[in-house]
Amino acid sequence: MAGSPRIAIDAMGGDGGPATMVEGASIAAARDASLRFVLFGDETAIREQLSRHPALAGRAEVAHAPEAISGEDKPSQAIRRAKTTSMGLAIAAVKAHAADAAVSAGNTGALMAMSKLALRTMKGIDRPALAALLPTVGDTDLVMLDLGANTECDARNLVEFAVMGAAYSRCALGIERPRVRLLNIGTEELKGTDELRDAAARLRAEDHLHLRFEGFIESDRLGRGETDVVVTDGFSGNIALKTMEGTARFVTDLLRRAFTSSLRSKIGFLISRPATELLRHHLDPNNHNGAVFLGLNGVVVKSHGGANVQGVANAIGVAASLVKNDLGRRIAEDLDQIRAHEAAA
Incomplete structure (x- = not known):
């Protein structure tokens, strides 16, 4: 466990660039006095932003990177520029153990490709x-995983995702034996693809793991709080995620339109404002920002490109939590248990 996590930040990623990333780091620093940072990107732009946040004095270093990855860059292009870009250098810092985790709000495909190439997958x-x-x-x-890294998965992949997701839940949420389900078109055992049914059978047999496998779940039950980890392939997972995000925006837009449609509605809004503010807070993606690439030899967290400063701070908090709780060790221990169980069988 790292007592003082050192977080490498791609300061040039995301819509807000250095202004948003540096202020997000300042908020995260105020929340956790143990955090230290290395900010990668245009040194002049970063130092200008650091001058506005004295709370980071003595806690943030600047590492100049002459280039940045754009949203249009293909993963293959990003890989060729890994040694000169803020994203590539932040990942390299994790590989060299100069940082405990990397956080970027940049191009997701590029971040995944460079992270996988530099850090490699765990044994x-x-x-x-x-x-x-x-x-x-x-x-x-x-x-929930996978959310887009792997469009096609076999049963083995889904079992590995379940192990990694459960370890993440234990680290981030403190749930000792997370409830795990596979996303499917029905809850009956005969529903779904061969890969899903095979993965379910394997997970039922792995009752020695730090998780409770509870079968299948349909997408309309994802937000009901009935499970702790939902496992699927990246194709279905990304569609489900985008549908949930779109539904949240749809609901908030409908409420905004309804409350401004008449004078009576505006009065009703004032009366119900505490409830609507709670709803807005709950649905705000910034409050749940910070996706994690699980299964690598290092912690890499993806912040939403449009995240505000609070969202960036939350993504940094996710990275710090996974470092402090030694996520990699927990995943490795569970995988060792599976291998030992298979060998004994």
């Missing part, structure tokens, strides 16, 4: 997965 992991915390009406958030 026993076939493919890394993109996981995120999603809001529910339950007591805790939901861990």
Whole structure:
């Protein structure tokens, strides 16, 4: 466990660039006095922003990077520029153990490609997965993976995702034996593809792991708080995530339109404002920002490109939490248990 996590930040990524990333780091620093930062990007622009945040004095270093990855760059192009870009150098710092985790709001495909090439996958992991915390009406958030890193997955991949997602839930949410389900078109055992049914059978047999496999779940139940980890392939997961985000925006837009449609509606809005503010806060993606590439030999967190300063601070908080709780060790221990169980069988 790292007592004082050192976070490498791609200061040039995201819509807000250095202004948003540096202020987000300042907010995260105020929340956690143990954090230290290395900010990668245009040195002049970063230092200008640092001068506005004295709370980071003595806690943030600047490492100049002459280039930045754009949203249009293909992963192959990004890989060729890894040694000169803020994103590539932030990942390299994790590889060299000069930082404990990297945070970027830049191009997701480029970040995944460079992270996988530089850090490599953990022993026993076939493919890394993109996981995120999603809001529910339950007591805790939901861990969902994969959200787009792998469009096609076999049963082995899904079992590995379940192990990694459960370890993430234990680190980020403090749930000792997370409830795990596979996303499917029905909850009956005969529903779904061969890969899903095979993965379910394997997870039922792995009852020695630090998780409780509870079968299948349909997408309309994702926000009900009935499970802690939902596992799927990246194609279905990304569609489900975008649908949830779109539905949240649809609901808030409908409420905004309804409350401004008449004088009576405006009065009603004033009366119900505490409730609507709570709803807005719960649905705000900035409050759940910070997707994680699980299965790599290092912690890499993806912040939403349009995240505000609070969202960036939350993504940094996710990275720090995973470092402090030694996510990699927990995943490795669970994978060792699976291998030992298979060998004994």
